[in-house]
Amino acid sequence: MLKKLKKENMGSSNLGWLESRFHFSFAEYMNPDNINFGVLRVLNDDIIHPNSGFDTHPHSNMEIISYIVDGEITHKDSMGNKETLKRGEVQYLSAGDGIYHSEHNWHESKNLRLLQIWILPPQSSLPKLYGSQRFIKDDRENKLLKIVSSQNGDAKVKIYQDINIYVSELNSNKKIKFDVNDNRQIYFVQIEGTSKINDIELKDGDAMEITKESKINIEAITNSHFLFIEMKEL
Helix, strand or coil: CEEEECHHHCEEEECCCEEEEECCCECCECCCCCCCECCEEEEEEEEECCCEEEEEEEECCCEEEEEEEECCEEEEECCCCEEEECCCCEEEEECCCCEEEEEEECCCCCCEEEEEEEECCCCCCCCCEEEEECCCHHHHECCCEEEEEECCCCCCEEECCCEEEEEEEECCCCEEEEECCCCEEEEEEEEECCEEECCEEECCCCEEEECCCCEEEEEECCCEEEEEEEEECC
């Protein structure tokens, strides 16, 4: 089953310094019929304007992945980590019983765009994790790049939950196939450009819930940048 989710129907917010599109209930956007998709609890498409960002704030019992679409993010946390990441790079943390961090765009003139992905952990109060990975465009151009897996998986970024996250920048008219194992489901995000997923068109900002499918065929109509999260059915 393929359920297309148009960006126009998603939650949104504009705080001046921050523009957000909410794929699931978050902040002032509350829809009791749209809380999560499996273990995927939050997916926010955020634009943070120059010289602004999220000041120090807490998280606990959540696994958080930030995928940088454009611009630069500077992270600082209570474990002593501080770094700046750019397009296509990935930052992750598993907050365990509590962590404080900040995220800012300190660039003087350029917006920061990122996907903030929150995953429910398999249990509470797990040991804290933090890390990043500096992928380059060649890693994902015209191929699937697995950027996140579980601890038992083979991605360079490993969290506790049983998920896999893939990204690609697929040139116009290129195609990729992905086999979906039994009892697994996918949340697909069209970040930039336009694709067809099993002949259903997604434009930039759209998403798709994919359940009870054995494979997906992805075709780039224009140059296409996308991400999808593969997980257990619940």
